[in-house]
Amino acid sequence: MLEEQIVTLAASGGAAVVAAMATDAWQTTRDGVVRLFRRQGAEVEGRLDEDAALVATAADAESADAARQALAPGWALKLRTLLAAHPEYAEELRALLPAEGGAPHSVQYNTARDQGRVFGVQNGSIVIHQGQQEA
Known part of the structure; x- marks a missing residue:
């Protein structure tokens, strides 16, 4: 594996690791790393x-994003060092990256109150046809 490819993959990996922190994808990402x-x-x-x-204890989303940005280079460096010594780990790391072959991860929270209805969909579309209701 070329040095340039290692650097790119490690940077993507570091970003993916910290992006998953404090999300539903964290445990899977953590276990893979x-x-x-x-x-x-x-x-x-x-x-x-x-x-x-x-990241999880950040006061708000902006603080959590700032923490992630600060942590990403450190994880990129760790992954770069690992890949330089073991380039055969590249495919396993790629599998952790949603944009490069891993399963994309989505989270959706829906709440309906006071006789409300929720129609939620991910990675697709939804069509609702609502006619007059007879009493």
Whole structure:
């Protein structure tokens, strides 16, 4: 694997790791990263959990995004070092990236109150035809 490809993949991986923090995708992403590093004998669970806690305890979305931006280069560097030593891990890392072959992850929260109705859909479309109701 070329150095340029390693740098690009590591940067994407670092961004994906921190983007998943404090989301429903976190546990899957965390497990994948741990598995990658554990294969070479490195322990990263504590660091992952500390970084995820920084994001999760942010006061608001803007603070969480700032934390993610600050953490991404560190994870990119760790992944770059790992891939430089073990380029065969590249496909496993790519599988963690939603944009590069991993399953895209979506979260949707719907709430209906006071006799309201919710029509939700992801990755598709919905058509509602509502006629007059007979009493």
